[in-house]
Every structure is written in C-alpha cells, then in structure tokens.
Amino acid sequence: MRRLRPLPALLGLLLAVLPVGASACGGSAPATGGAGTARSGAPPEKIRVGVIPIPDSALVYLARDRGYFAAEGLEVEPVVVRGGGPAIEKMRGGALEFALINYVTGFLYQRREPGQLKLVADAYHAAPGAFQLFVPPGSPIRNVRDLKTPGGPKRSIAVATLRSVATLSAETVLAAAGLSAADVAFKEIPLPDMPAALAAHTVDVAWMTEPFITAYARQGGRSLGDAMANVPAGWPIAGWATTSSYAGAHPRSVAGFQRAMAHAQLDSRDRALVTGVLGTYTKIPREVLPTITLGTFPAGLEAEKLQAVVDTMVRFGYLPAPLRAESMIVRPPWESGKGNP
Secondary structure: OOOOOOHHHHHHHHHHHOOOOOOOOOOOOOOOOOOOOOOOOOOOEEEEEEEOOOHHHHHHHHHHHOOHHHHOOEEEEEEEOOOHHHHHHHHHOOOOOEEEEEHHHHHHHHHHOOOOEEEEEEEEEOOOOOEEEEEOOOOOOOOHHHHOOOOOOOEEEEEOOOOOHHHHHHHHHHHHOOOOHHHEEEEEOOHHHHHHHHHOOOOOEEEEEOOHHHHHHHOOOEEEEEOOOOOOOOOEEEEEEEEHHHHHHOHHHHHHHHHHHHHHHHHOOOHHHHHHHHHHHOOOOOOOHHHOOOOEOOOOOOHHHHHHHHHHHHHOOOOOOOOOHHHHEOOOHHHHOOOOO
16 A cells, blocks of 8 residues: 655645635644554454545545545445435435535534534535536527516426525526526436436426536537526535434544545645546546536535535525534544544
8 A cells, every 4th residue: 555645744735736716624734644544454444435426526436546545444335325315314324424415405404403414524615617507409598587487387497406505506596687496496306317307308407517517518408507606606515424423433433534535635636636536436438527627625624614505595595594514513633633533
C-alpha cells in the first residue's frame, strides 16, 4: 500500500490552489497514523456506504481506490440507493453504516426525528451548469414562464425525489419567473428514466444532473437554464451521513471515514482523478467524461452554508421554522482540538 501524504501539508497546499467555489475546512488538519488507522494484523472493519451513481458519490470511490479507507482499517462496500430518504431508512434499519443524502431530505428528517441523523462529511456543492432543467426537442416551452398554463392542465416537472433539493431549487427558479409550485406538478421519476419520460411526453420538464445533462443534450434536449441560478453560489447539495447511534457507538470508525474522505477531498482538485473514478461506477462514456460539468467537492462541513439551505427551506414552506444545522454535524477530531482518536 502506498504511503499517505501528510494531510497538514496538503491542506496548506489546498488553500493555495482550490478553485473558486471550493471550500476549506476549519481548524487544524487531520494527521495520519492515529489509533483509528489500520493496525498490523487487525482485520478491517467492513462498512456499507449508500451511494448514487452520480458525481456526488465520486469521493467514496476515490478514497477506496486510493487506499485511504484501508489505511484507516476500513473496508468499504458501496451500496446503490435511490435517494436520501431510502438511504436514511436503510441506515436506521442497520443495512448501511454511512450514506450520501441530499441536505434538504436530511433537514426534513431532522425536523421529524430530531437528533437521529448526523452529518460526518460534505460531499458536493453546486456550480454553474451542474444542475439544469431540460425539455425535449421540439417542446413549445421556451422559458420558465411558459410553464404556467392558466385554465389548462399543469405542466409537469420530473424530479428524482419529491420534497428534495431538486424540488426546492426548482421552486426558486419558478419564483424568479413569477410562478410557484402551485402552478406546476412535480412527478417523481428516477434520474435514468427521465430522458425516456421526456420522449414519451410523460413529463414536460426534467430536473437533471450529470451524466444525464451531457447525454440528453447530445440527443437534442434543450436546457431552460441552471436549476441553481437563484440560490447562493456554491450551494450545498449533498453530504455523508450516519445515524446518531452509530456515531456514538463507533467514534473511531467515524473518524476514520472522515480522514479518508479528507484525503479524497484534497485529491479532488485534480479533475482527471475525479472523472477517472466516475468512469468506474457510472455509465458515462469515457469520451464524454472530459466534457461533463461538475460541481465542487468541498473540504469540510460549513454550518453557515448549510444554514442557508435551512433558511431557503423555511422561505418555501419546507420547514415551519429554522433548525440549527450545526447540531447535526459530527466534527472530526482535528477540528475539535482532540487530536487523532
């Protein structure tokens, strides 16, 4: 196994080279070689991680393939899930230890079941063009305002999951055009099925992310615009979560997961590494990988940015009152000053 580079030096380099839109974690950097790392002769702990075959999940595969989990004594099994809601239920039922969830789903769950869900690492933030609203070739819909049909059937928008980051961001776009969710009908359709649904006119518009954006544009699909045009730049999309019970019972495993992800987050500044791993778990053709639009992979959970998502949810009626995003975060040992567990 190759020797891991010291994270303190890498984090210093990261601050100098991170692209606009990426963020750096607060506090001092994690060190390698703590008690949570692999010990000679000790069998690895197997952990199951819920993933979705979209760019948001890339760094779990990157950390696994580059040996960062193994260095922490962890053996990762990625398990494909449909979305954040099913992933949370699988974690609560013991079928997963960690999972990718979109933050809107996570905050809705926190409202229903306070204290049961914990955020351990950031995953993916929006960037221009990374999430778009698409219509099929020949659609009479020319802009978002055309979605309103006074007196007629409501236009439909396909989203992977209802009451999620997709519907919330779409509602911000509708509001900017003078419309609201009451003017359209959201339909839940899996991301891979959206192009077929548009072709069959089962839906009028689809909320898409990569790799579907690039693939569908090549088929003649037309974008109505950026789905994140009316939220703050670098809006948090998804993060890595676990249950409070698992975090309490397995602090070393959580810290090891966080350290491995921190190394992968540093590596993500090299686009070729990210697109290379995308080709291993998605169906994106390798010739397309260099041209897809990616969001950013932030280097740490920032409560202030997560709170902006909460505030937007309150504004659009997803939450009756704000909740405190910071209360859901499990800070890694190097941020709390406790050293390496």
